[in-house]
Amino acid sequence: QQQVKQSPQSLIVQKGGISIINCAYENTAFDYFPWYQQFPGKGPALLIAIRPDVSEKKEGRFTISFNKSAKQFSLHIMDSQPGDSATYFCAASFNDYKLSFGAGTTVTVRA
Amino acid sequence: NAGVTQTPKFRVLKTGQSMTLLCAQDMNHEYMYWYRQDPGMGLRLIHYSVGEGTTAKGEVPDGYNVSRLKKQNFLLGLESAAPSQTSVYFCASSYELVGLKGNQPQHFGDGTRLSIL
Numbered sequence: 001q002q003q004v005k006q007s008p009q010s011l012i013v014q015k016g017g018i019s020i021i022n023c024a025y026e027n028t029a030f031d032y033f034p035w036y037q038q039f040p041g042k043g044p045a046l047l048i049a050i051r052p053d054v055s056e057k058k059e060g061r062f063t064i065s066f067n068k069s070a071k072q073f074s075l076h077i078m079d080s081q082p083g084d085s086a087t088y089f090c091a092a093s094f095n096d097y098k099l100s101f102g103a104g105t106t107v108t109v110r111a
Numbered sequence: 112n113a114g115v116t117q118t119p120k121f122r123v124l125k126t127g128q129s130m131t132l133l134c135a136q137d138m139n140h141e142y143m144y145w146y147r148q149d150p151g152m153g154l155r156l157i158h159y160s161v162g163e164g165t166t167a168k169g170e171v172p173d174g175y176n177v178s179r180l181k182k183q184n185f186l187l188g189l190e191s192a193a194p195s196q197t198s199v200y201f202c203a204s205s206y207e208l209v210g211l212k213g214n215q216p217q218h219f220g221d222g223t224r225l226s227i228l
Contacts, residue, residue, distance in 0.1 A: 002153065009151070034216070043115070043201050043219030044154070089153055097142050097161075097205060098169070099217065101153035 003027055004092050006102025014110050019077040021105045023090035026071065030092040034099070035064065035075050038087045047088070048075070080109045113137050117202050117220035124192045124227045132187040132223050134202030141207040143185040144169075144217065145177060147198040154201065160185055161207070192227045199224050 006023045013019045023033075034049035050057045050064040050073065057064045061084075063076040077084055090102040115136045124130055134143065141162050146154040156169030160179040174196060176188045185204075189196060203217040 004153075006153070041221065043203070043221050045219065046216035049216075097215065097217075098156060098159065099154075100170075101155070103151050103153045 002103065003100040004090055004102040006090050006105060008105060009103070010106040010108070012108045012110060013077075013080045015080060015082060017080050017109075019075075019080050019084070019107050019109075021075045021088055021090070021107075022072065023074065023092075023102050024070075024072045025092050025100075027092070027094065027100075028071070029094040030100075032093045033064070033066065033073050034091050035062075036089045036091065036101075038089065038104075044089060077107070080107075082109045082111050085109045115202055115204055115218050115220035117200075117223050119223060120221070121224045122226070124189075124225065126192060126194060126227060128192050128227075129188070129190050130192065130225075131189075132200055132202075132225075134185045134187070134204075134220060135183055136185075136202075136204040136218070137183065138204060138218065139182070140204035140218070141182070142205045142215075143179065144203045144205075145175070145185065145187045146201045146203065147171065147196075148201060148222070149198050157187065157200075194227050197225060197227045 035047045036044035037047040038044040061078045066073045091099040093099045118133045144159040145157040158177040163182040166177045178186045200223045203219045205217045206215045
């Protein structure tokens with residue numbers, strides 16, 4: 001049983017559009033929420049992460065929004081580019097080293 | 112700078128055969144992990160290690176064994192391979208926790224694609 005539920009499974013967006021991926025969790029002990037990006041044939045790589053003491057974190061075109069009361073967090077990719085086409089995984093942990101991953105979202109950016 | 116290196120990259124086994132997957136990291140990380148990635152299920156933790164000579168079970172440990180004899184290496188073994196173990200296996204490593212709020216990203220290798228017939 002996955003501790004972090006991720007949606008949608010896949011999405012297609014036009015170049016310049018906004019991609020939004022949502023994740024929900026049940027374990028209120030989670031205190032670290034990273035997002036990983038994975039390109040075909042490669043391992044995942046950390047993209048951006050947030051802790052529950054802030055509601056939003058932005059790094060370039062990537063933003064995490066966090067809603068502690070709803071136990072939800074989301075990744076927004078602004079001005080999506082073809083190079084953003086990848087699979088994105090949300091994750092959560094409560095001790096910073098054992099991560100529980102979502103099922104992943106495959107993002108395709110059409111030029 | 113190699114980071115995390117996994118060997119082999121691809122392997123086909125027959126049911127009942129055994130094999131060992133090797134993970135090596137050159138970042139002097141204390142923590143190492145083995146995951147399996149299956150479609151629609153994300154990454155699931157098989158076993159992990161918090162230091163040389165230590166191992167612990169993760170979320171899906173059955174059918175696998177691990178060893179961490181040297182800090183830089185983490186081996187994953189399949190004693191009697193089953194078709195259900197067909198998957199892509201990823202090794203990762205990270206620094207130890209820094210205080211109570213340490214934020215240590217996991218660094219992943221490029222995976223081993225394993226097919227069991």
